[in-house]
Amino acid sequence: xxxxxxxxxxxxxxxxxxxxxxxxxxxxxxxxxxxxxxxxxxxxxxxxxxxxxxxxxxxxxxxxxxxxxxxxxxxxxxxxxxxxxxxxxxxxxxxxxxxxxxxxxxxxxxxxxxxxxxxxxxxxxxxxxxxxxxxxxxxxxxxxxxxxxxxxxxxxxxxxxxxxxxxxxxxxxxxxxxxxxxxxxxxxxxxxxxxxxxxxxxxxxxxxxxxxxxxxxxxxxxxxxxxxxxxxxxxxxxxxxxxxxxxxxxxxxxxxxxxxxxxxxxxxxxxxxxxxxxxxxxxxxxxxxxxxxxxxxxxxxxxxxxxxxxxxxxxxxxxxxxxxxxxxxxxxxxxxxxxxxxxxxxxxxxxxxxxxxxxxxxxxxxxxxxxxxxxxxxxxxxxxxxxxxxxxxxxxxxxxxxxxxxxxxxxxxxxxxxxxxxxxxxx
Numbered sequence: 568x569x570x571x572x573x574x575x576x577x578x579x580x581x582x583x584x585x586x587x588x589x590x591x592x593x594x595x596x597x598x599x600x601x602x603x604x605x606x607x608x609x610x611x612x613x614x615x616x617x618x619x620x621x622x623x624x625x626x627x628x629x630x631x632x633x634x635x636x637x638x639x640x641x642x643x644x645x646x647x648x649x650x651x652x653x654x655x656x657x658x659x660x661x662x663x664x665x666x667x668x669x670x671x672x673x674x675x676x677x678x679x680x681x682x683x684x685x686x687x688x689x690x691x692x693x694x695x696x697x698x699x700x701x702x703x704x705x706x707x708x709x710x711x712x713x714x715x716x717x718x719x720x721x722x723x724x725x726x727x728x729x730x731x732x733x734x735x736x737x738x739x740x741x742x743x744x745x746x747x748x749x750x751x752x753x754x755x756x757x758x759x760x761x762x763x764x765x766x767x768x769x770x771x772x773x774x775x776x777x778x779x780x781x782x783x784x785x786x787x788x789x790x791x792x793x794x795x796x797x798x799x800x801x802x803x804x805x806x807x808x809x810x811x812x813x814x815x816x817x818x819x820x821x822x823x824x825x826x827x828x829x830x831x832x833x834x835x836x837x838x839x840x841x842x843x844x845x846x847x848x849x850x851x852x853x854x855x856x857x858x859x860x861x862x863x864x865x866x867x868x869x870x871x872x873x874x875x876x877x878x879x880x881x882x883x884x885x886x887x888x889x890x891x892x893x894x895x896x897x898x899x900x901x902x903x904x905x906x907x908x909x910x911x912x913x914x915x916x917x918x919x920x921x922x923x924x925x926x927x928x929x930x931x932x933x934x935x936x937x938x939x940x941x942x943x944x945x946x947x948x949x950x951x952x953x954x955x956x957x958x959x960x961x962x963x964x965x966x967x968x969x970x971x972x973x974x975x976x977x978x979x980x981x982x983x984x985x986x987x988x989x990x991x992x993x994x
Contacts, residue, residue, distance in 0.1 A: 631775035906942025913956030
């Protein structure tokens, strides 16, 4: 009798568990990011001139004579007449989907889109014309069979019930080609996944100047573009018809390019690579200055290279510092000193001064007379800006770009920067 009672009780418990498992469902609110595709013709058809567009999300920028190009992240480029540096005037905006990097020489703009590099003739500024398309150089997702390119992710909020044994948990997961955020609290994920756009870079051009965060350079009649692992080299003696000359394969994680004298300094997430560019069509690898994984713009003056390392999700590291490197022997670069920083981004160097963007701490100016003591020799700067990148155009003029806009400073007294003009977000 006693054994029978125990057996009956166990059977009842098992039946209850079975019923509970069959009926167990949980309702979750989650977000999906569904891919959006376009054909090359659809992307190129949207390249148009807009008379007036507000500056909303400034990215990289470029200086050329009396003209400034300001990238609107992922959307195109603002063209600014800077003939009066105290009152720059926006001429208009060229809509270019997926644009991040820009260069300019004569009346030709080189700009990247989602899937390629385009050459735009702006001789008639209000009627920009695409005169060339350079395919096969950008990172990205191209579905050849369908003839479409991944250009965005569409965010959609959904409510769905999962059975207890099917719910994937408090994680991100892929459902086919759709990224799902199954978290109840969505505050920790505020945007769609980063696409394979440009990461951070640096460089200078023959007639113009880029910031230190660029992936492309027009230099000595040649055009250079780097993706994550390859440097593509073109003869640009005819700016309207760049001719592919060579490809130089590198380690994965290439981010920036800085031409200096007869060399190319390539910033990567694991180090600075130095190439002999005596033959501009065939750069030759010389050496690498290795560092911890980080976002890595680099600038050079004389025998000294200045490299900033910063943290952040896209940089995959927790280091914020300035490395000062002796490159007098290009085959054996040597670290002179490292200095702890707040969150260094782009930088520029001129004469005895290093201008360094420190994100929400603004722009800082360092005396570099004694390389071993740079970090202790801040002589000036400006606060109340989110500084992203900077270009020292002349000893008297400095350009700065940040999350809140574009700014120009008088640097005749580097320790006392004087604001000359600005184009702020919303203008």
